[in-house]
Amino acid sequence: MPRSLDGRVLAPVADQAPGQVGTRTRFVYHEREGRIWAEYEGGDVVHGRLVGTREGDRLDFRYVQLRQDGTTSSGHCVSTVVELPDGRVRLEEAWQWESQPGSGTSVVEELVEHAVEQVTPHAP
Incomplete structure (x- = not known):
């Protein structure tokens, strides 16, 4: 199983449609005992939350967000x-809105400046 997502900061590699997450959106992930959650904001998103579960390399979560125009939206996502x-x-990711029509795929990646450092022990 890949390492924990806890404390990692990820961002989309491409912009989605207006009113959705984009390359300026930042997700801060948390993980504990098979539970996964994150806060996100940036671009058209003022504030967003996601919550769900992780089994191996599969995440299954629901998300809700407040947009710059004052509207809210929610949906379901399954990620590898x-x-x-x-x-x-x-x-x-494969996602589908539940509060409005629409579905799609996206990719988010950990930002280099926030990557978890790998510590290599040095021989004495």
Whole structure:
């Protein structure tokens, strides 16, 4: 199983439609004992939350967000956690709005400046 998402900061690699998450949106993930949650904001999103579960490399969660225009929206997402060769994490997502029509796929990746450092023990 890939490493924990706890404390990792991820961002979309591409913009979605207006009023949705985009490259300026930042997700801060938390994970504990199979539970996953995150706060996110940036771009068209003033404040967002997601909450769900993790089994192995599969995340299943619901999300809700407040947009800059004062509207709210919610949906469901299933993501696959992929560990990149440089140690960062990518989430490959399939999502569907529940509060409005629409569905799609997206990719979010851990930001380099926030990547969890890998500590290599040094020989004495």
